[in-house]
Amino acid sequence: xxxxxxxxxxxxxxxxxxxxxxxxxxxxxxxxxxxxxxxxxxxxxxxxxxxxxxxxxxxxxxxxxxxxxxxxxxxxxxxxxxxxxxxxxxxxxxxxxxxxxxxxxxxxxxxxx
Amino acid sequence: xxxxxxxxxxxxxxxxxxxxxxxxxxxxxxxxxxxxxxxxxxxxxxxxxxxxxxxxxxxxxxxxxxxxxxxxxxxxxxxxxxxxxxxxxxxxxxxxxxxxxxxxxxxxxxxxx
Numbered sequence: 001x002x003x004x005x006x007x008x009x010x011x012x013x014x015x016x017x018x019x020x021x022x023x024x025x026x027x028x029x030x031x032x033x034x035x036x037x038x039x040x041x042x043x044x045x046x047x048x049x050x051x052x053x054x055x056x057x058x059x060x061x062x063x064x065x066x067x068x069x070x071x072x073x074x075x076x077x078x079x080x081x082x083x084x085x086x087x088x089x090x091x092x093x094x095x096x097x098x099x100x101x102x103x104x105x106x107x108x109x110x111x112x113x
Numbered sequence: 114x115x116x117x118x119x120x121x122x123x124x125x126x127x128x129x130x131x132x133x134x135x136x137x138x139x140x141x142x143x144x145x146x147x148x149x150x151x152x153x154x155x156x157x158x159x160x161x162x163x164x165x166x167x168x169x170x171x172x173x174x175x176x177x178x179x180x181x182x183x184x185x186x187x188x189x190x191x192x193x194x195x196x197x198x199x200x201x202x203x204x205x206x207x208x209x210x211x212x213x214x215x216x217x218x219x220x221x222x223x224x225x226x
Contacts, residue, residue, distance in 0.1 A: 004155070032212050036215075037219075042219075043204070043217040044165070044206075044215075045216075046215070046216075089156070090205045091155075093212050098169070100161070100169055101146065101161075103155035103156045103157070104155050105153070105154050106153075106154070106155050109151075
């Protein structure tokens with residue numbers, strides 16, 4: 001079956017540090033890839049997405065590149081802020097008729113001033 | 114644009130009781146999802162509707178869980194009878210199409226005692 005593996009959290013950083021959250025996947029078909037974010041007390045919301053190999057999704061200073069050869073979609077940000085503290089979920093939706101969404105466990109990010 | 118609405122926000126019941134959750138998706142969204150999110154884990158898809166038809170319910174415990182989407186709009190998810198392990202947050206999401214961005218509601222937090 002399909003699966004998404006994220007690095008364990010929490011990830012604790014100081015403000016302005018560089019962020020990487022690793023995400024790898026296994027999937028049948030050709031999936032679309034997503035990063036969702038859940039801020040404290042709020043629901044999940046889309047952060048960015050990519051729908052084909054080598055596409056780069058970006059939003060709010062975050063970026064992730066769809067790497068088909070390594071089946072990865074790592075999330076990066078050059079300089080994190082305290083307001084980025086949240087839980088980040090990597091997800092995929094397969095194509096080819098099934099369109100089943102699969103989420104990773106989530107990675108908690110804590111940014112200190 | 115109004116977001117995905119869910120009610121109730123919180124529910125506490127005893128095991129073997131029944132409970133129902135309601136979801137109103139974003140207007141015009143054909144695809145509706147119900148997820149179960151256990152503490153510390155990512156959302157797990159329970160059931161997916163396309164308009165008022167079920168397109169996937171492979172992970173729905175059908176001996177106790179049921180869901181319907183009347184007229185292709187609102188949806189209800191029911192648990193009867195509840196077990197302790199059903200304690201979780203139940204998320205509803207909707208999207209314009211099956212491989213599109215999902216928009217999540219705030220969730221219903223269920224505690225089974």
